[in-house]
Amino acid sequence: MAGSTFGDLFRVTNFGESHGPAIGCVIDGCPPGLALSESDIQPELDRRRPGTSRHVTQRNEPDAVEILSGVHEGLTTGTPIALLIRNTDQRSKDYGNLLDTFRPGHADYTYWRKYGHRDPRGGGRSSARLTAPMVAAGAVAKKWLREGHGTTFTGWMSALGPIEIPFDDAAQIPLNPFYAPNAGIVPQLEAYMDQLRRAGDSCGARIEVRAAGVPVGLGEPLFDKLDADIAYAMMGINAVKGVEIGDGFGVVAQRGSEHGDGLTPQGFASNHAGGVLGGISTGQDLVVRLAIKPTSSIRVPKPSIDRAGHPTVIETLGRHDPCVGIRATPIAEAMLALVVMDHVLRHRAQCGDVALPLPPIPAQAPGS
C-alpha cells in the first residue's frame, strides 16, 4: 500500500515526478460506453496549468494529455484508461543545489528520512505537479457524473491570505485568475499578490468546493463515510492543513437546536450538515472548505541544515506560486468528483442503481 492509488472502484493510480520524463495515471473501473477523448480532459488540465497569469509560477508546461488505452472508437471499453503527460519544461539546474539541504516547509527532510534516496528535482514526487493527472482523472469522473446523474462541481477561493472574498456571483469565477466569485475584489487581490511577490514571500488561502445534484445514499456507515473520504481526498492535496464539511469548525459554538437541519415536505429547511448525515449523502449540496498553507518556496531566507546536520540558510529561487491556493480550485473539484464517482459505483455494487425509489420529498430543498 505505497499510496499511489486513489479510490476503490474508480481507481486512479498516479505516477511520475516533477522533472522526470513524464507524469500520468491509470484509471481502472470506469464504466464502459462513455464517450471520451483528449478534448474532454484537456480543458480541465488547462485550468490548473502553470504560466496562465503573473500570479502563478511561470514554469511553462503545455500539459498535453495522451490517452494510451481504454478507449476504442471514442467510447470507453471498461478497461484501464491510461493517461500520459510528458514533462517538457524542466530547469533542473534551478534545484540541483537542494540535494544536500532541506527546504523548510518542504518534504525534503521527510523523504530523505523515509527513503534514504530521493529525487530532489522540483520536489520530485512531492511536487504539486502530480495533481495534474488527478485533474485529468477527475475530468473523466465529472463527465460521467454529469451525463449520468446531472452532478456538477464548483470551486472558488473564499479567502486569499487575510482577505475574505464574499460570494457574489459564480459566473465571475472563471473570469479572474483567482477563481474569485466576486469581480469587485479582484483589484485588491492583485495588489496584494504583487506586493507579496515583491517581498519574496507567499500567503495561504481558503478554497470552497461544492457538488450539486448528488445522488442520495452515497457513503458507508462506519468507515469510508462520504465526508471521511472527502476529508482524506482534500487533506491529501499538497499544502492543505484543514478540511471542513458544512458548518465545519463553526459547529463548536452551536447548539443542537440551531444546528440540526429540519425536514419539511418541501425538503430540508437548511444545510448546516453540508450534505452528509451519518456519513451518507442527503441529496443536498456537498459543502467543503480547505485551508491551504503559504507556499514554502520563498526568497525570504530561512534557517535550515544540510544532510550532515550543519546549519545553513535557504533562499528558494526557481519559479514558484506565491499562493499555491490559486491553482488548488480545479484540483479540489477534481478530487471531490473522484470521491463521488467512487461512491456511486460502491452504492451500485451493494444497493443496485442509485435511482432509488422516489422519495416522498425532493431530496434538495428549493434555494438550499
Added chain:
Amino acid sequence: MAGSTFGDLFRVTNFGESHGPAIGCVIDGCPPGLALSESDIQPELDRRRPGTSRHVTQRNEPDAVEILSGVHEGLTTGTPIALLIRNTDQRSKDYGNLLDTFRPGHADYTYWRKYGHRDPRGGGRSSARLTAPMVAAGAVAKKWLREGHGTTFTGWMSALGPIEIPFDDAAQIPLNPFYAPNAGIVPQLEAYMDQLRRAGDSCGARIEVRAAGVPVGLGEPLFDKLDADIAYAMMGINAVKGVEIGDGFGVVAQRGSEHGDGLTPQGFASNHAGGVLGGISTGQDLVVRLAIKPTSSIRVPKPSIDRAGHPTVIETLGRHDPCVGIRATPIAEAMLALVVMDHVLRHRAQCGDVALPLPPIPAQAPGS
C-alpha cells in the same frame, strides 16, 4: 467495500448495532508476541463508557470485552484478534416510535434512502456506540506502539460550546469528566452543562489530540499521506465536521516566511506543520484538532417529516449525551493510534524497520 474495515495492514473490522446482541471487531495483522489480555483493553473502554458522570448519557453498559481469538498463553499469535462486547442495557421502547420519522441531524433519513430497510433502535449502526470496538482496537495499537517505539497519545477538550479551555496541565485531563487540561475552568464547564441539560439542548466541542514519540518517515507520498489518513479517521468519528493538522485553518492568513518550520542542528525550531511534511511524519508531535457538532438528540422540538412525507415534530427523549464531544477524547486518541500503527507496518513493508539510520539531528527539537 461496504466500509466496516479500518486500516490496511493493521485491519480492524467492526460489527454491530446499538441495540443488537453484541458489538465488536476483528483485528487482523497484529504482530505476534505482544503480551495481551482483556486487562490491557478494558481501561480504555472504561474511559469512553457511558454513565460515568451526570454530563454524559445515563445509559449504563459495563462494556466488558472478551478476547475470542488471536491470543495464546497471553501472547498474540499474529492471527486475528476478535473482540466481543455484549450489549446489555437496551431500552428499545425508547426508540420504537422513531421508525417512521427522521430525527433532524441524524442518519435516519439517509439510511432509509440508502438501504430501504434499517434498524432504528438507538440509531442502529449509526450510533456512537460503535466507536467502542475502535477504542478497544486502539488499546492494542497503543500498547504495541508504546512498548516498541515509545509512542504515546494524549487528547483533551480545548473548547466546550462557546467556552475556550486554555491548556494548563496535562495531569488534570483524567481528573475531570470533560478531559479538560485545566482544573480552574471545570466549575464553569459544569455550570454550562447543567444549564444546557435543563434547556433540553446540546452543544458542540473542539478536541485536540497529539502523538509524541512518532517514528520519522511514516506516511505515503501521494495518497495515504499520514495527514490524509488522520483526516479520514477523524472525520469518520460520529459528529465530526472539521479536522485540522498543525496550524490548520490558521494557515490561511499566514505568510510563508512565518509558517515554514526552520531546521537547526538541535532540531526543528517550531511545529506549525503539526508533525507532517509532504504527508510524511517529521518525528515531531502530531497535532490534530476536531470540531464536533452538537448532539442531534435533543428535547427541543424540531420540524421533521414521516416516511410518507407528512410534516411532524420531533422531541427526542431517551438517554443522550448533551455534548457528544465529551466522550470523543478517548475515541480520537484510539483512531490516531490506529492510523500510526497501520503506517508503522506499511513503512516496515516497503522500507524495512522504522529504526532508520540515525539522523544527523534529533528528530524532535527540545521543548517543541
Added chain:
Amino acid sequence: MAGSTFGDLFRVTNFGESHGPAIGCVIDGCPPGLALSESDIQPELDRRRPGTSRHVTQRNEPDAVEILSGVHEGLTTGTPIALLIRNTDQRSKDYGNLLDTFRPGHADYTYWRKYGHRDPRGGGRSSARLTAPMVAAGAVAKKWLREGHGTTFTGWMSALGPIEIPFDDAAQIPLNPFYAPNAGIVPQLEAYMDQLRRAGDSCGARIEVRAAGVPVGLGEPLFDKLDADIAYAMMGINAVKGVEIGDGFGVVAQRGSEHGDGLTPQGFASNHAGGVLGGISTGQDLVVRLAIKPTSSIRVPKPSIDRAGHPTVIETLGRHDPCVGIRATPIAEAMLALVVMDHVLRHRAQCGDVALPLPPIPAQAPGS
C-alpha cells in the same frame, strides 16, 4: 494484509482457532433486504459438521451459529453480518505434547518459523475447523444468488483415493456420507475407508463442484479473472494441492480444433472451457475440480524433529478424518458461491445490473 478477509465487495473476515473460545466471521457488503435467519445457515454447517458418520472425525461439535448483527426483523440491513460459533468440544490434552514437535504434512513447522509463537491446540489457526465460518458465509451468498439469479451450486466426490466415482445421479449425493453421485459404489468406498482406518492411514480425494445459472459477464479481464479467483479460493481450502477449470490438465494433450467450444444459434455446442472464457463467465456451468491430499494426522509413525532439531517420531492420535476430502464438498460449494457473489457485486458496480440486454442466443446450450 494478514489474509483473514475473503472477497472484495462481499467481504468475509474470518477469526478463531480450533480450540479457542469461538470461531466466526463478519460479512460486510451483503445487500440489504435479504430474508435471513440462523435457520438459513445452520443446515449448511450441519453438512460439514464432524461426527456425522464413522468415516469422519468423531469430534462432536454442534457448530450452532448465532447472528450477532446486520439483520433486523428478519431482513439484512446492509451492515455487517457477524456470525459466531462457540467451540464446545476441545480435548486440548490430545495435542499438548505437540507444541515442541512438528507433525509431518502439517503447518506446525511453518507457523513456528513465521510467528515464533503459535497455538498448537488442534492445529490452532491452521485447522480445517476454520472452514466452518466460510460455509456459514457461503450459505448467505447461496441464498442471495438463488433468490436473485437462480444460481445453484452442487459438489460431489469424483474419486476417493484410487477409486474413481463415475457420475450417475445427483440425487444420490446427499444420501451417502461421501457425497458420491453414485449409490452402487458406496459399499466399495465404505470398505476402503474401514481398511484405511484399521491401518491408521489416510487417503486423498478429488472433488468436483459446479455452479449452474451463472450470470454472463462475471469476472475481470486481466487479474481477478473469475477462474483465477476460483483457483485462489479452492487452493486456499485446507489440503488442496491442485485446481482445474473445465478440461483442466486434459487440455495439455488436446488440439485447438478439439478444445474450442463452438457457438450455435442454440447456444454453446460444448463446455471444454468450464464456463469461463478470457476470465469472464459465459453463462454455462462453472466446472471446477480439486485435488485434496491425504490427511496428515495418521497413526503410522513418521520421522520428525523437535524445536531443538533433535530427531523424533510422530504418531498422531486424537480424532481425525481419515480422508479430509469427504467433508470438503460443502466447503468447496461455499467458496465457489462466495466467488460468484463477489463478482456479481463487482459487475453491478462497473457495468450496472447483471441483467444485461438479452443475448441473441441462450447463454446456456440445452443439455450442456
Added chain:
Amino acid sequence: MAGSTFGDLFRVTNFGESHGPAIGCVIDGCPPGLALSESDIQPELDRRRPGTSRHVTQRNEPDAVEILSGVHEGLTTGTPIALLIRNTDQRSKDYGNLLDTFRPGHADYTYWRKYGHRDPRGGGRSSARLTAPMVAAGAVAKKWLREGHGTTFTGWMSALGPIEIPFDDAAQIPLNPFYAPNAGIVPQLEAYMDQLRRAGDSCGARIEVRAAGVPVGLGEPLFDKLDADIAYAMMGINAVKGVEIGDGFGVVAQRGSEHGDGLTPQGFASNHAGGVLGGISTGQDLVVRLAIKPTSSIRVPKPSIDRAGHPTVIETLGRHDPCVGIRATPIAEAMLALVVMDHVLRHRAQCGDVALPLPPIPAQAPGS
C-alpha cells in the same frame, strides 16, 4: 476492483490493449535503493517476445521498455515505477472482420456480453500481449529477490501436446525455442510443431516453474496463502486451465503415510508439499505446474455465430502462436516472482525482517 492491479504491497497496475498506442504498467511499493535501468528489464521481455522462432507468432515487436518514473540516478526511489512499451506492429486489418463474430475459445463473446462495447483488434485487452508488462514487473521483483535473498526462478516446458519432456538438464532450457530442459527431444518437438502448423491447428502444453532460495514463513494462514496466491496468479495467465502445487493431482491416489514430508536434523526428507505447508513457505523449492490450453486462433474452420445470433464459420488467419504454452515459461516465472515479492513485503510488515532467527535445521534439505 476492475482487476487490473496485481499484488497488495508490491502492486502492479497493468494497462493497454493489443493494438492500442501502448501497453505498460505502474509498480507501486518497490523498496527504495534498488539499482535499476531498462537493461535489467529488457532481457526478460526479449525472452517472451514474439517472432523469435518459427514456432511462435511472426508478429514482430521490439517490445522496448521505457522507465517513466520511480528511478533517480540509477536507483529506485520508493515511488511508482511506470514502465511503457509502445505498440509498433499492428496489422489491425487482420482482425477487422471479427468485430461482429465470436471466435470459439476466445473472449470475444464474454467481453461483448460484459461491456457491450469492446476493442476487437488482436483480442484487445484479452490478448496475451498484456503479459509483457507483467514480465517487465517480474524482472524488477526477480532482481530485488535475487540480490536481497538469493531467490531464483526457473521455468520449463514439461509437456508439448502429447509429448512428455523428461527433465534432463536445466542448462538446456535457454538453448532451444521450447524452454525444454532436454536437448535430445527438441527435434521431435520441432517436427510436431511443423506438422501442427501445416494442419492449421494448435496444441496445449504443461509448464513447470520453481523458485529456489525462498525465505521461510511467507504466506498467510487462511486466505492469501502462498499457494492460493500462486494459483490465482497462474490461473490468471492467458489459456491456463489447471494449476498444481507439489504433487498436485497426484495426491488423490496417495496415502498419508506416503505423502507427508518427514523432517530430519538435516532438513526435510522429501518435498511432496511443493514448498508450502498450511499456506506458508517451508524454505524448500516452490514447485508449480500449469496446464495451458491449445491456442484458440486456428485456421481449422469452427462453427460460430454473429452478434445477431446467425450461424457462421470462423477460420482465424492473422499471425498466431500454434502453442501459446511456448512463450508462457517466462510469464509463469514472472508471476511467481511477483507473488513471492509481495509476500516478502507482507511478511516484513507483520513479522519484521524475513531473516528470522536461524532454524535448528537447514530449511532446505540437501538434494531436495
